[in-house]
Structures are given as structure tokens and as C-alpha cells.
Amino acid sequence: MANLNDYQNIVGSAIIEDIKLLAERLKGKRILMINSTAVGGGVAEILNRMLPLLKELEIDIRWEVIKGGEQFFDITKKIHNALHGKDVEIGSQELEVYLETNKANIQDIDFSADVVFIHDPQPAALIEARGDVQRWIWRCHIDLSQPQKDVWNFLKKFILKYDATVFSAPSFSQKLPLRQFLIPPSIDPLSEKNKPLPQEVIDKVLEKYQIPDDKPIITQISRFDRLKDPVGVIQAYKMVKRYNDCRLVLAGGTASDDPEGQIVYEEVKAAADSDPDIHIILMPHNDLEVNALQRASAIIVQKSIREGFGLxxxxxxxxxKPVVACAVGGIPLQIKHKYSGLLCHSIEGAAFAIKQLLNNPEYAQTLGRNGREHVKNNFLLTRHLRDYLLLFLSLFYDRDVIYL
Amino acid sequence: MKIKKAKAPFIFYTRHNLTELLGIKAGNLSQLLKYIREVPGASIYHHTHRFLQIHLYLSPEPPNDFSYWVVNIMREDELAERLACIDIIQYSSIRELRDKIATTIEQYLKEYPRAKQRYAKEGQEFHFMKSISFVLPTRYIANNLKEFVLALKEVSIHSIYFHIFESRIRLEKGDNDFSFWLRTSVGENELAEEISRIDPYTFTLEGLRKKLISMIEEHLKSG
Structure with missing residues (x-):
């Protein structure tokens, strides 16, 4: 596992020194992180990378994962979709299962901490376990800009009991009588998923999945989820394919809290209609292979209908890599149209942008280079780590300029 | 050149910023104007200085969030240009800067009342935020100009940002910390004046670091 000094080569030693200074100011504070899955999905991924670094900074931190049955995760998936704005019906009995599961977890979890940091809606009702002097934060990783009203109102009853909320993009914030912070998530440049790879490794992965490297590869890496619109990507590919020979790779797994994945996977297979140039890969969690597929690609697509941040x-x-992505969720924070990628709003728009990039490789290269620089400055793990330290510190002050 | 010892050492501080969302959004120019007058100073500071922190290198974005929104969402190019051109270095407090931004929008709406009729699409409203600043001392301390320039090469870009931008306008010190120290502790009035005359808003932060280092090294050489 990487340690803080390993990041110096990428972000510089001054940034790491600043992080250490901030961490010193948190000595003696106990932090507890709680979410709903230990592996799969962006939240678990970030926590898995961040916790060892927080521990290295001598922050007293623990991570708990709530337990729930299949029914609980079916319901929380529905809640997730409803908060994303999808029309979903959730019965009162289902809400009861949600509450009961949270209650059962309250019995099992040791909440002794100064700051309790809850991720996403699944464990939000744990707030009922709040102690008098504790600070509780609700970290929402979801695009909450157009939530289904009744589901949000149900959840809001719990959120109002927190001290602060954290959102990934400004448009996700809500009118709430509590502090709301903006903290975009991040990626770890040293992780298996992002570290530089030798060409042999990339070639081996292509070989394993029988993807010939004979024409430009267009790739979307995502869970098989309707909100990621994999069928829309196939339609865009078919529009491009009329003019530009290329391959399409749709690769992803399913998170343990996402029971809908298999159904969507079948829909995608049907839409591909046995086209030999479409490679649909339902892969087990394998960061190195994702890394290799991304690096082997000429263009990366993210045609999400809704998105949290879009890691x-x-x-x-x-x-x-040049990226074509829908302007939803946190994606516009990452891509300035025609500067660090191309934004689109439709299947046709995605197809047009892909064609532009395939036909203008130098332009594609410039977009990719600018995109990397933007990520380096704003969306790496070290910036995220610093923001979390600031967030914990902010709970103990109520001024705009804080001298530590 | 004999290196003058400073009367008081310069302690480099660093500063980090956390963004707080105010839950207030403007859907047209009248609302934008209304909220610009009402929001805390920390919000005006955030929307006029955020670009410096996000884009450490030059970017094609206009240098404040108001201008960016006005051109990209409201499609009022002329107002956007007027807002982008506001010379922040001319203002010594956020209060004055807020007044200038507000009167610029007000004046434009008087000249072009039809601009009041235009609304942003749902999801494209202007979201007001504010910056919470955390300021803390670093291990870098300079007792003379030579030590000062060495530290300047080492400190994080956030430290340079704090002493040049935040100190002057947000903490209302009237000048940047570097010039103040050079003038009052080292007696280097000419160099202090030279640094005060830089418009830091037209540099990238790394560009600014290089500029300061070269000015001081030049001064040491010619000394």
C-alpha cells in the first residue's frame, strides 16, 4: 500500500507537508466512517485508499460497513434511483425494512467517536444513535439535483439531525438549515486502476478479453446500470460505425449493493445484437484490467443519464485520454467543453463528438493533455484527503477565517 | 552584498480552503444582483478568487464565476466582459469589490432592461458558495532576504497565495505581506514597491512564484 511520501513525486513535497500540518491539528479526535459496502463502487474505493493514509497521519479513524439482507439492498437501490430523479415507487413496508435494518445496525456498531461520517442514504438513519457531544456528517455521493420529492422528504427527516452535509457538485445541494460543504471525490494515481502500465500488461488484458488492437477502441467503463445508459452508447457506436471503423468495449462489474446489474447486462447484450466489434465484458472487480482497458482505448465515453461525480x-x-461525456452530475466540473474533453447531451451528440475525435487525433491529444493537468490540480487523492481534514476541523469552528 | 538581518523574521503561513454551499441560487440577472448584495463577504471572495486556486495554470475561463455564468448561461457577452475586466487589485476590501460588481450589473440592467427577462434553464442556475479559510504557520522562517528567497522556492503554492492575495483583500491589510515585511522589517523599500506594483491576478500561481524569485534574486545580485 502506498504511503504519503509516494505521492510527493506527483504532487510535490510542499502539498504533503501541508497535509501533515493539518493532521496535527486533529490529534486526539476520533473519526468513524460508515458506508454500505466494503468493495465495489466509488465510495468503497475511495475509503480503501484513504484510510491507510489517514492512519499514517496518526488520525484515530475506524471504518464500519452496515449489514443488510438482499431486500434491504433492493430497497436502498430504489431509494438511490429515486434520489437520482427516477420515478420509483417505494411502499411503506419497504421503508419499514430500511428503518429496521438501520435499527439493527445501531445495536451492532460501536459509535464511540468525536466525528461520525455517514456515506450515502443506506446508513443515513443511523443518526438516531447520535450522542450529545458528537458531530455527525452526511456525505451524499448522489446527484440530488432533482430528487423524487416523497423519497427525499422521507430521508430529509434524518438529514436534518446531522451537523453538516457534503455534496460532490453545487447543483446537488438542497435548501437545508445546516452547513453544506462541497467536496468533489478523487482518484488515487498510485492505485492499480491508475498507475502507469507497461504495454505488455495492456496487451495481455486485450488478449484475455479477445479484443484485437486493429482499430480504434471506444470504451465505456461502468457498472451495468440504466443510469449509465450502456444501450445509448451502443446506439452512438452504431452511428459512428457507418463512417469510422472502430470497436466498442463496454466493461464493468456490479456493486454488491446493486441487484439490478444482471438484468441490465442482458439488455445490453441484446442491443449489441452479436456485432463482433462490440465487446461486452462483465468483469469481476479487477482494477488492473480496468486500467489496461482505459489505456488501450482511443476514446473514453461516459454517457450517463445521471451521475454522482463520474470517477x-x-x-x-x-x-x-480524450473523453466524450454527458454534462450531468460532477462531469462539467471535470470537463470544460472543447478544452479538456467534449460534453454531450444526447446519443446523437455523443456520436458526433466521437467522430470528431477519431478524425482529429491531434485535437484529441490536446484535450487529453489538458484533462490530465486539471485532474492533477484538483481531483487526486491528496486534495481529497486535505478536504476531509479541513471538513473535520471546520466542525469545531464557526468562522470564515480560521487560524489554527 | 552584505545581507541585512530583518528586525522581525518573516513566518510563512499556509492557507487551505474548504467550500461551503449556501443553498442559494440565482436563475436570472436580477436575482444574481440581489444575492450579490446579500451574501456574506466570504461568498464574494470565493466567486472572485476560486479560479486562481482551481487553475494553477492559465485557463480559458474568465477570471470570476459571475462572468463565467453570465457569458455561458445567460449569454450576455457584454456584461460578462465588463465583469471579467473588473481590476480586483484596485480594491482593498471585499466590500468595495462587492459594490463594484453589483453596480456593474445594475448599470447594465438599466441600459439593457430586456436582459432581466432571460432565465437560466433548470439545473443551470448560479449557485452561491463561500470559502472557509484555514490559516496555519509552516516551518519556513526567513531572517533575511537570502533566506526569504530560499523559502519562497520551497513553500507550497497555497502559502504564496495567502500572503499575496488573501492577506491583502480578505484580511484588508492594504498590501501584500511580502512587501509589508520588506518595507518595515528589512528596509528594502524599493523592492517592496516593485512587488506591490505587480498585478498578481494576471499570473498563474507558479508564474507568480517565478516572478517573485527572479525579482528578489536580481535585487540580491545588483545589491
Whole structure:
């Protein structure tokens, strides 16, 4: 596992020194992180990378994962979709299962901490366990800009009991009588998913998945989820294919809290209609292979209908790849149209942008280079780590300029 | 050249910034003007200085969030240009800067009342935020000009940002910390004046670091 000094070569020693200074100011404070899955999905990925670094900074931090049955995760998936704005019906019995599961977890979890940091809606109702002098933060990784009202109102009852909330993009914030912070997530440049790879490794992965390197590869890496619109990507590819020979790779796994994945995977296979140049890969969690597929690609697509932040975009930009992505969620924070990638709003728009990039490789290269620089300055793990330290510190002050 | 010992050492501080969302959004220029007058100074500071922190290198974005929104969402190019051209270095407090931004929008709406009719699409509103600054001392301390320039090469870009931008306008010190120290502790009035005359808003932060280092090294050589 990487340690803080390993990041110096990428971000510089002054940044690491500043992080150490901030961490010193948190000595003696106990932090507890709680989410709903230990592996799969962006949240677990960030926590897995960040916790060892926080520990190295001598922050007293623990991570707990709530337990729930299949039914609980079916319901929280529905809640997730409803908060993303999808029309979903959730019955009162289902809400009861949500509450009961949270109650059961309250019995099991040791909440002794000064700051309790809850990620996403699944464990939000744990706030009922709040102690008098504790600070509780709700970290929302979801695009909450157009939530289904009744589901948000149900959840809001709990959120109002927190001290602060954290969102990934300004448009996700809500009118709430509590402090709301903006902290975009990040990627780890030293992780298996983002570290530089030798060409042999990339070639081996292509060989394993039988993807010939004979024409430009267009790739979308995402869970098989309707909100990522994999079928839309296939339609865009078909529009491009009429003029530009290329391959399409749709690769991803399913998170343990996402029971819908298999169904969507079948829909995608049907849409591909046995085209030999479309490679649909349902892969087990394998960061190195994702890294290799991204690096083997000429263009990375992220045609999400809704998106939290869109870390797959961050990963692609870090690899200096030209990206075509829908302007949803946190994606416009990462891509300035025609400067660090191309934004689109439709299947046709995506197809047009892909064609532009395929036909103008120098332009594509410039976009990729700018994208990497933007990620380096704003979306690497070290910036995220610093923001979390600041967030914890901010809970103990209520001024705009704080001298530590 | 004999190196003058400073009367008081220069302690380099660093500063980090956390963004707080105010939950207030403007959907047209009248609302933008209304909230610009009402939001805390920390919000005006955030929207006029954020670009410096996000883009450490030159970017094609206009140098404040108001201007960016006005041109990209409201499509009022002329107002956007007027807002982008506001010479922040001319203002010594956020209060004065807020007044200038507000009167610029007000004046434009008087000249072009039709601009009041234009609304941003849902999801494209202007979201007001503010900056929470955390200021803390670093291990870099300079007792003379030579030590000062060495430290300047080592400190994080956030330290340079704090002493040049935040100190002057947000903490209302009237001048940047470097010039103040050179003038009052080292007696280097000419160099202090030279640094005060730089418009830091037209540099990238790394560019600014290089500029300061070369000015001081030049001064040491010619000394």
C-alpha cells in the first residue's frame, strides 16, 4: 500500500507537508466512517485508499460497513434511483425494512467517536444513535439535483439531525438549515486502476478479453446500470460505425449493493445484437484490467443519464485520454467543453463528438493533455484527503477565517 | 552584498480552503444582483478568487464565476466582459469589490432592461458558495532576504497565495505581506514597491512564484 511520501513525486513535497500540518491539528479526535459496502463502487474505493493514509497521519479513524439482507439492498437501490430523479415507487413496508435494518445496525456498531461520517442514504438513519457531544456528517455521493420529492422528504427527516452535509457538485445541494460543504471525490494515481502500465500488461488484458488492437477502441467503463445508459452508447457506436471503423468495449462489474446489474447486462447484450466489434465484458472487480482497458482505448465515453461525480471520467482524464461525456452530475466540473474533453447531451451528440475525435487525433491529444493537468490540480487523492481534514476541523469552528 | 538581518523574521503561513454551499441560487440577472448584495463577504471572495486556486495554470475561463455564468448561461457577452475586466487589485476590501460588481450589473440592467427577462434553464442556475479559510504557520522562517528567497522556492503554492492575495483583500491589510515585511522589517523599500506594483491576478500561481524569485534574486545580485 502506498504511503504519503509516494505521492510527493506527483504532487510535490510542499502539498504533503501541508497535509501533515493539518493532521496535527486533529490529534486526539476520533473519526468513524460508515458506508454500505466494503468493495465495489466509488465510495468503497475511495475509503480503501484513504484510510491507510489517514492512519499514517496518526488520525484515530475506524471504518464500519452496515449489514443488510438482499431486500434491504433492493430497497436502498430504489431509494438511490429515486434520489437520482427516477420515478420509483417505494411502499411503506419497504421503508419499514430500511428503518429496521438501520435499527439493527445501531445495536451492532460501536459509535464511540468525536466525528461520525455517514456515506450515502443506506446508513443515513443511523443518526438516531447520535450522542450529545458528537458531530455527525452526511456525505451524499448522489446527484440530488432533482430528487423524487416523497423519497427525499422521507430521508430529509434524518438529514436534518446531522451537523453538516457534503455534496460532490453545487447543483446537488438542497435548501437545508445546516452547513453544506462541497467536496468533489478523487482518484488515487498510485492505485492499480491508475498507475502507469507497461504495454505488455495492456496487451495481455486485450488478449484475455479477445479484443484485437486493429482499430480504434471506444470504451465505456461502468457498472451495468440504466443510469449509465450502456444501450445509448451502443446506439452512438452504431452511428459512428457507418463512417469510422472502430470497436466498442463496454466493461464493468456490479456493486454488491446493486441487484439490478444482471438484468441490465442482458439488455445490453441484446442491443449489441452479436456485432463482433462490440465487446461486452462483465468483469469481476479487477482494477488492473480496468486500467489496461482505459489505456488501450482511443476514446473514453461516459454517457450517463445521471451521475454522482463520474470517477471513470477522472480516471480517463488522468490517463490523458480524450473523453466524450454527458454534462450531468460532477462531469462539467471535470470537463470544460472543447478544452479538456467534449460534453454531450444526447446519443446523437455523443456520436458526433466521437467522430470528431477519431478524425482529429491531434485535437484529441490536446484535450487529453489538458484533462490530465486539471485532474492533477484538483481531483487526486491528496486534495481529497486535505478536504476531509479541513471538513473535520471546520466542525469545531464557526468562522470564515480560521487560524489554527 | 552584505545581507541585512530583518528586525522581525518573516513566518510563512499556509492557507487551505474548504467550500461551503449556501443553498442559494440565482436563475436570472436580477436575482444574481440581489444575492450579490446579500451574501456574506466570504461568498464574494470565493466567486472572485476560486479560479486562481482551481487553475494553477492559465485557463480559458474568465477570471470570476459571475462572468463565467453570465457569458455561458445567460449569454450576455457584454456584461460578462465588463465583469471579467473588473481590476480586483484596485480594491482593498471585499466590500468595495462587492459594490463594484453589483453596480456593474445594475448599470447594465438599466441600459439593457430586456436582459432581466432571460432565465437560466433548470439545473443551470448560479449557485452561491463561500470559502472557509484555514490559516496555519509552516516551518519556513526567513531572517533575511537570502533566506526569504530560499523559502519562497520551497513553500507550497497555497502559502504564496495567502500572503499575496488573501492577506491583502480578505484580511484588508492594504498590501501584500511580502512587501509589508520588506518595507518595515528589512528596509528594502524599493523592492517592496516593485512587488506591490505587480498585478498578481494576471499570473498563474507558479508564474507568480517565478516572478517573485527572479525579482528578489536580481535585487540580491545588483545589491
Amino acid at each position: 471513470t471520467v477522472t480516471e480517463a482524464l488522468w490517463k490523458a
